Amino acid sequence: MSAFDPKRTSPDWQLRCAASRHRGLSRNSPCVPLINAKEFLLRVEDAVGRKAVLYSGFLIKEQLGNRIDSHLAAHRLWLAQYGPRPVTPRNWSSAWLWQFTGDGVGPKPHSIPGIVDTGIDINHFDGDAVKLTAEWSGPTTVEPVTA
DSSP: OOOOOTTTOOOOTTOOOEEEEOOSSSTTSOOOOHHHHHHHHHHHHHHHSSOOEEEESHHHHHHHTTOOOHHHHTSOEEEEOOSSSOOOOTTSSSOSEEEEEETTBSSSOOOOTTOOOSOOEEEEESSOHHHHHHHHHSOOOOOOOOO
């Protein structure tokens, strides 16, 4: 886990911090324990004054299983899942953002007009640009999940 130094970073409306929860290139790569990710989320909130987003895919699904974790559920989920539709872990009613393709893997499109590099991540947001801007820069509110 990287150290976050609030003295070197002054958050503005464009900054959206995210805790990235994934392994290396394979499922056998080591991963950060869930308790460390939760600690990181707490430290970011203390330092910047708002909740970070949790970015993860299969790892958070494996680690949570069918459990509900109220601390994690209070953070928006940016779901990394390459496929035709997102399968959101039970901990959230839906993903805030869905990364459906990256580095040429997953459903098309694999490119965006005006961006030359094809090794890009493409995400879906269920709303318009005004809503995304408001949610990106505004306070994090997440609908609670009922057991």
